[in-house]
Amino acid sequence: MEDPSPKILKRVVKIKNPNGFHMRPKAAFVEAAMRFASDVKLIWEGQAFNGKSMFELMLVAAAEDS
């Protein structure tokens, strides 16, 4: 019988862009996340943000190297 528990895929990434995680990469992130049916969360400084919401990602002021 198939395991009904949800599968969670995680990846830890580092921001390499000197301008940080600014609006354009945020828009690209949302566009990519929207291609998937699953929930996509971005966790930054211990908080989870909806990866399919531009408005929520705007709260992620992640600078280079974070």
Next chain:
Amino acid sequence: MRMSDFIVRSAIIPELNATDKEGVIRELLESLCRNGCFKDVDVEDIIKAVLKRELLGSTGIGEGIAIPHTKYIGVDKLVGVLGISPSGVNFGSRDGEPVFVFVLIISPVDQPVVHLRALETVSRVLRDDPLVKALRACTTADQLFEQMNQYSKM
């Protein structure tokens, strides 16, 4: 960071006249210019820079909010201006809806963290629906500034 740290009170526009994207950006920047925010800077050049940024993707983030912005070499500190369009403007926003509340931000080129924090600050404040409704109901620049400031203190 608070919005009052960089929003220029005297430049706030409670009722934008412009009805299109370029017109709104021009009106907001000319207001900053009239209030002495750009010394030795060609405002037409900043307008071009903000419009160029829009070509890469609309800064209309949805829910009637837009945060047009650019980093600019002739600017040595973060400045911003708040403007309200009573009838809404087609800004090419991601949700396809018109924009009523604009916060335009110009940052120094060498302060990426300040720029990120400013965008985060504006987004955090304008996520509050009752605040946005209250801003849209304001009729003067002073009312808008006080309303925005009251929220920031909470």
